[in-house]
Amino acid sequence: MTATGASEGVGARGAPVSGPWWWARRRSAVLDVFLAAASTVECAFEGARFAEGAQLPELLGILLGLLAGPVLLLRRRWPVVVVLVSIAVIPAEMGGLLSTVGLYTLAASEVPRRITALLAGMTVTGTLVTTFLSLRQDVAAQEDFQPPMWLIPAMSLALGLVLTAPPVLWGLYVGARRRLVESLRERADGLERELSLLADRAEERAEWARNEERTRIAREMHDVVAHRVSLMVVHAAALQAVALKDPEKASKNAGLVGDMGRQALTELREMLGVLRTADGAAVWGAAVSDAPERLAAVASRAGATVQARSPEPSVAGAAAEPSEDGGPTGGASASAAGDTDAEGPHLAELADLVGQSRAAGMVVELTVDGVAEGEPAASDGRQYAPRVERTAYRVVQEALTNVHKHAPGARARVRLAHRDGELAVQVENGPCEGGAADAGLPSGGNGLVGMRERVTALGGVFVSGPTDSGGFRVSAVLPASHVVG
Numbered sequence: 001m002t003a004t005g006a007s008e009g010v011g012a013r014g015a016p017v018s019g020p021w022w023w024a025r026r027r028s029a030v031l032d033v034f035l036a037a038a039s040t041v042e043c044a045f046e047g048a049r050f051a052e053g054a055q056l057p058e059l060l061g062i063l064l065g066l067l068a069g070p071v072l073l074l075r076r077r078w079p080v081v082v083v084l085v086s087i088a089v090i091p092a093e094m095g096g097l098l099s100t101v102g103l104y105t106l107a108a109s110e111v112p113r114r115i116t117a118l119l120a121g122m123t124v125t126g127t128l129v130t131t132f133l134s135l136r137q138d139v140a141a142q143e144d145f146q147p148p149m150w151l152i153p154a155m156s157l158a159l160g161l162v163l164t165a166p167p168v169l170w171g172l173y174v175g176a177r178r179r180l181v182e183s184l185r186e187r188a189d190g191l192e193r194e195l196s197l198l199a200d201r202a203e204e205r206a207e208w209a210r211n212e213e214r215t216r217i218a219r220e221m222h223d224v225v226a227h228r229v230s231l232m233v234v235h236a237a238a239l240q241a242v243a244l245k246d247p248e249k250a251s252k253n254a255g256l257v258g259d260m261g262r263q264a265l266t267e268l269r270e271m272l273g274v275l276r277t278a279d280g281a282a283v284w285g286a287a288v289s290d291a292p293e294r295l296a297a298v299a300s301r302a303g304a305t306v307q308a309r310s311p312e313p314s315v316a317g318a319a320a321e322p323s324e325d326g327g328p329t330g331g332a333s334a335s336a337a338g339d340t341d342a343e344g345p346h347l348a349e350l351a352d353l354v355g356q357s358r359a360a361g362m363v364v365e366l367t368v369d370g371v372a373e374g375e376p377a378a379s380d381g382r383q384y385a386p387r388v389e390r391t392a393y394r395v396v397q398e399a400l401t402n403v404h405k406h407a408p409g410a411r412a413r414v415r416l417a418h419r420d421g422e423l424a425v426q427v428e429n430g431p432c433e434g435g436a437a438d439a440g441l442p443s444g445g446n447g448l449v450g451m452r453e454r455v456t457a458l459g460g461v462f463v464s465g466p467t468d469s470g471g472f473r474v475s476a477v478l479p480a481s482h483v484v485g
Contacts, residue, residue, distance in 0.1 A: 022077040032073055039097045040069030046094035065094060072098055079106040083119045090126035093134070099123060100167045107171025108178070120168050127160035219450040223394050225264050226447075227401045232260045234360040234404050256359060345393040346386070347416065353393070354414060357400045363411045364400070369418050384423060384480050391454045391478060392416070392425045398447045399427035399474040409433035410471065422460075423480045431470035451476070 023029040043065030051061025071085045083106050086099035103123065106116055135152045139145060239253040354364045383389075396414055403412050410429045417424040448464055451474065455462040460478040467473050 028076070032075065035075075035097070035101055036070050036072040039072045039095070039101070040066060042097050043069035043089070043094045046096075047092060050092045050094060061092075064089070064092065068095055068098065072101060075102055075105040079109050080111060080115065080119065082106075083123070087119070087122050087126050090123070090130050093130060096163070099163065103164060104167040104171040104174075107168045108175035109171075110175075116168070120164055124160040124164045127163055128156045131159045132156040215453075219446070219453065221268075222446055222450060223398065225268055227397050229260075229264055230401045230404050231356055231360050232257050232264070234408075346389040347384070347392060349393065350396060350414070350416065353397055353400070357404070357412070360404065361409075362400070362403065365411075365413045366416075367414070368416045384478075388423060388458065388478050388480055391458055391460075392423060392476070394454055395425050395451050395474065395476045396427055398451050402447050402472070402474075403427075403429045407432040407472065419480075421480060423478045424476070425478070426473065426475045428467065428473040429471045448474075 021029075023032070044062045045065070047061035047063075047065030047068075048058050049061070050056075051058045068085055068089045071082055075082045079102060082098065082102035086095045086102050089095040089098070103120060106119060132152060135155060139147060139152065236253075236257055239250050239257065243250045351366065354366045357364050384392075400412065400414075403410060407429050410432050412427065412429040415424075415426040415428075417426075451464070452462045455476045455478065458478055460476060462476050464474045465472070
């Protein structure tokens with residue numbers, strides 16, 4: 001609805017116009033036709049009476065009524081026009097229904113309130129003047145009736161207010177209620193759209209979380225199991241080579257293969273149990289992101305158990321190899337979180353990890369802060385956050401596993417550097433020696449990807465690539481802002 005009273009082509013409730021012409025519904029058109037017919041009959045009758053009283057041709061009064069009454073058909077399209085016509089015929093004392101319905105429609109429409117007030121005031125004024133003149137003529141015709149001077153103006157004003165105020169007030173109420181309903185409907189539609197968007201976003205987040213957890217669990221399985229299985233294959237190849245030449249060494253290698261196999265099976269069984277049991281399913285449903293942390297804790301406990309049973313010192317350090325993020329499961333207490341962190345691998349176990357590779361025949365040199373192995377390393381007693389230490393441990397573990405796979409017989413060097421605010425790890429191997437036997441270890445191509453994901457998740461830097469001498473170098477710098485002790 002514009003300021004002139006013209007409708008914008010929408011229904012009473014904001015619905016698109018679907019009825020004939022400007023009506024939103026057919027029943028609205030039927031109602032307006034009925035009101036227009038009633039108004040035409042009324043105006044024709046009152047026009048004939050006015051013409052008789054004014055000594056005009058009766059046909060002229062009827063014609064005026066026939067022209068004014070049907071204007072009510074336009075009340076939904078041009079309510080201002082309807083009210084102006086009703087004001088114009090007030091002096092003829094006709095158009096009572098036309099004026100009442102027109103004022104109601106005007107007040108209920110979107111016409112500015114100042115225009116509504118102006119037209120209502122004009123209607124009151126016209127009614128007051130017409131009524132005052134009519135009453136004064138009637139009183140003058142009765143010589144024996146002498147009312148007080150204030151009676152005629154008061155009655156005229158009262159009649160004008162009675163004929164104007166109710167339809168205007170009722171129209172204002174209906175219009176306000178209609179706008180409130182439309183506002184609530186728009187708000188409900190907006191909320192529905194927002195809920196739909198939130199549901200879609202939640203589904204996307206859930207899908208992203210599922211994919212992320214699949215990647216994390218696959219990485220944990222790879223780190224925990226692949227290293228020992230690789231060492232088993234290396235020991236099995238060595239066992240095959242020395243079985244006839246050196247039975248004592250062959251027996252030792254067979255024991256190492258058995259111990260590592262039992263460790264790998266125990267850890268794998270425990271991790272799969274977390275995902276299959278009711279307890280693991282509940283944890284998966286309640287907090288999906290906590291599954292790798294539980295896997296880390298399970299792997300740590302399993303490794304500790306096998307380590308206690310194993311008599312070989314060369315594999316003692318390999319017993320405790322949980323995955324990254326050995327944190328508490330959802331709902332665990334702070335003490336449980338501390339226990340889980342304590343069970344994870346840490347920097348103190350690097351010597352044992354290097355010892356496993358040496359037992360498999362690899363020449364490995366370990367230096368810490370530039371100090372050769374065997375001298376006091378990290379004497380300042382620094383201890384990094386458990387997640388930082390686990391990540392550093394996993395990088396070294398995976399790098400040594402890749403040396404076993406891709407460069408059998410190559411010399412390797414592991415460097416650990418404590419710097420201000422960061423911890424640097426580097427594993428570098430030389431070229432593969434031609435006389436070394438290839439164990440035929442398969443490669444899934446996930447080792448470097450997993451190392452990079454772990455390091456970047458902590459905000460660190462990971463670099464890997466071949467060296468000029470024909471070897472390979474893996475470097476990682478981890479932020480060590482959380483230093484304890």
